[in-house]
Amino acid sequence: MxxxxxxxxxxxxxxxxxxxxxxxxxxxxxxxxxxxxxxxxxxxxxxxxxxxxxxxxxxxxxxxxxxxxxxxxxxxxxxxxxxxxxxxxxxxxxxxxxxxxxxxxxxxxxxxxxxxxxxxxxxxxxxxxxxxxxxxxxxxxxxxxxxxxxxxxxxxxxxxNRARPLIEDLDEIPFPARHLVPFRDYETSSQDAGGMITSRGCVYPCRYCSSSLIMGKKFRFRSPENVVDEVEELVDVYGLHDIAFLDDTFMLHRRRAREIAEEIQRRNIDVSFVTSSRVDMVQESLLRDLRAAGMRTIYYGVESGCQRVLDMMKKGITVKQAEDAVRAARKAGVEVITSFILGYPGEKPSEMDRTIDFSIKLDPDYSQYSILTPFPGTPLYAELRRQGLIEDDWENYTVIKPVIKYEKLGLSRELIQKKLVKAYLRFYSRPSYLLRHSYMIRVFLETLYRTYIEPKIPFKKN
Structure with a gap:
């Protein structure tokens, strides 16, 4: 070997x-x-x-x-x-x-x-x-x-040594060698196991994100034919009919996204898939085309319900665009997942509450919450490191544990942790929500355990 x-x-x-x-x-x-x-x-x-x-x-x-x-x-x-x-x-x-x-x-x-x-x-x-x-x-x-x-x-x-240039033609990269892992042993949904990436790079300057620094600020993408060739492999070779496109900005090139949908339909592939998008890239007509090709769910990184916080993040979106994006997906018959970040430096407790309220107002099918975690490589990490506001206990960089020294910002880590628990409790314990998504009761209980109870249990190696 x-x-x-x-x-x-x-x-x-x-x-x-x-x-x-x-x-x-x-x-x-x-x-x-x-x-x-x-x-x-x-x-x-x-x-x-x-x-x-x-x-x-x-x-x-x-x-x-x-x-x-x-x-x-x-x-x-x-x-x-x-x-x-x-x-x-x-x-x-x-x-x-x-x-x-x-x-x-x-x-x-x-x-x-x-x-x-x-x-x-x-x-x-x-x-x-x-x-x-x-x-x-x-x-x-x-x-x-x-x-x-x-x-x-x-x-x-x-x-x-010198930096290596980015790979320009992503079609030249072979498909992932899935035969090298015991594919059927993963206790997961076929959608998760069928994850694939159709593009690399991000052109946006979000201060908490390192994607553009790892894969470049230039958006590079695979051709629709190459993408659908891999979709066919997942369906025909691995028997997967639920796939997740894991791109940071799948819909940045709208024409390509539409061509992928058209190619899936042209080949008559029986597949259901999940995509992600910035809320300012959404077009209802594009969502309908993707829905016709099998798109079942879309993931939006909303991050905050407070415009001031979005501006501090340099997210480059508005609260109204988030509302419009969720509404467009609903009209197209697509499920919605939204994600939010709590505890951005300079964010007030009342603004965290506004974000939680906003996530409930949007009423997506699922919502994810995390604590702001400035990973090495992000502009925010460098700034907080210079100010002595961040810890380097890497095991805590899990997005559910505070790693910022909030006490120096007039807050506390305990407060941020409580806001995270509050977000999950308020969103997933609503009777109206559980009536529509009864199977989410298990997820709700699991999330509470993983967010609040398990982190306090000392790790024991078997």
Missing amino acids: DVVLINPEDRTAVKNKLGFVLPPLNLMYLGAALERASFTVQIIDDDLRRMGAEGVARIVEGINPLIVGITATTATIRTSLEYIRAIKNRLPDVLTVIGGPHPTFLPVDTLQECRDLDVVVMGEGEATIIDLAETYEKGGPGSLDDVAGITYREGDRIRT
Whole structure:
């Protein structure tokens, strides 16, 4: 085996809306790229298997690969480095590589924290991992100085190479190697398992978001034909008829979105799908076209019901646009999910209450709430770090735990936590809502547990 890719166990309280474990789409993309370059690849999803660092290290030792790669978010970075240490202890000569949003923005810090880590891949990884694997296979650890897009250890020094250009033609990237994971073992809905990405990059300057910094401020997109080819693969090969388009801004290119709908209909594919959109991109006619092709649900990042807070976020939308977007979806016969952020620096408690009231006024089918979490790489993180207003206890970066020192802003972390619980309670406990969505009683109780009770239970490793 040439390369082993690892998805670490996620010990945080939040995974997704129902706590399901999802297939690691990012690693399946890397696996597909490596396979096309004639490398043999194995993916170990320990978030599914739960073997722990030592258990995975024993398996990797038996495989004895050339390279071990692992992914990390901010919440999982410490866990990911545990895996690296355990593997390096058994295989001192293996090249250890890490990627993902957290190490992308803190590559030097990540290498300094773990002496057993050799390389950080920054940003988009498909081209970089191939270049890294080919270079290392030919020349060993002393040959990495010309691999773009990495920060790496060279003896006692840490070096950062030139940035790698973004992949211009996304149609050239192979479909995720879903055959490398035990696809049927995931206890999730087919929609979640059938997640796919049709575009990369974001042109908007939201101060709490790092998407544009990871994937670029230029909107890059796959052709409608290429997108629907993958839809067909999910339907024909994996038997999935519920799919989620996971793009940040699926509807930024409206004509392309309409062409995707038309291509699905032209091929007569029996599929139901979920998309997301900014509220200022919505057109009722486009929603109707997408609905005719199978779109069942749309996700709106509304974030606040207070215009002053939206302006502080640099969200670039209005409260009225949010109202109009929900109304348009209703008219098109599409379910609506809205998301909101509580605790933005400078936000008043009364404004958080206005956001909760606004979410109820919109009356979507589902609503998600989170606590403002300024991840490394975001403009807001840099500002709060300079002001000494943020903690670096990465395990708390779960979007349901306050990581800002609100006491210095005249508030308290306890208050922000209570506002989050209040939001879920008020939205999902309405009798009128539960009468229409009786199956959501389980979700409501699960959310309360994960939001308020589970975070207070000390983590115990089995």
